[in-house]
Amino acid sequence: MKKKLLIVATVCASLFVVAPAVSVSAAEVESESQVQTIQNDDIGIAPCADEIVTKFRLYKKTKLQYRRWNQTRGYWVDKDWIDLN
Known part of the structure; x- marks a missing residue:
């Protein structure tokens, strides 16, 4: 039980040390929306x-008589x- 608690504490402590060093930045997004067209030639039924x-x-x-075929x-x-009449 003490080993599990020690492992959890070590993982949490490492997250607190590593998390501030990682910088997260969002990518810029163009204001124009791009429309993707689908051609019917590529789509099959x-x-x-x-x-x-x-x-x-x-x-x-x-x-x-009748019988069903898959x-x-x-x-x-x-x-x-199967008899029909």
Whole structure:
């Protein structure tokens, strides 16, 4: 416990010695504001969510079925085909 108190006291004392020696000055700022323009050529559209596509099929020429495909990641969302009728 005494070692921790001694370390904290040493750090605080060193800050009091070093702090007045460091001079902080602010840089001058121009009064005119600079406007940064963004060109649309550099910006691309990036989807945040997965793109889900619904695929349909006619099973045995009688049943209409659908299944969802994850276009972004390349796998079926649904395990089996789902009857629409």
